[in-house]
Amino acid sequence: MERVKGALTAWAALAAAFLLAAWLLPGMSLHGGLRGLLWTTLLFSLVNLVLGSILRTAAHPLVVCSLGLFLVVINTVTLKTTALITSDLEVRGVATAFWAALVMSAVTLATRLLRRRHRARPVEAVS
Secondary structure: OOOHHHHHHHHHHHHHHHHHHHHOOEEEEEEEEEHHHHHHHHHHHHHHHHHHHHHHOHHHHHHHOOOOOOHHHHHHHHHHHHHHOOOOEEOOOHHHHHHHHHHHHHHEEEEEEEHHHHHHHOOOOOO
């Protein structure tokens, strides 16, 4: 049950990250309302799972040498690829995709840290 809760939290955080990036960046927009947002989030997750995994494996030395910063470039590619697949996401230009990937990475990192901190707290006994 904890895994399902974690996956749903991560998915909700990714959807929020898409909304924040679209709100902050004039070159990025979401279409299709809530359905479009959920579809885009799901599609990005799948693209990141398949293409992102391949790119992370192939670029592993670059990721290590850049102390992980190259992962933002990989996220830029997966974001731009997602935008090419669906009409519900529009990303105008590589620079916009880069900044959107940076925003989305920051949001998902913050979510992971908050979840880790929440899980690390000991449960107090109720007397």
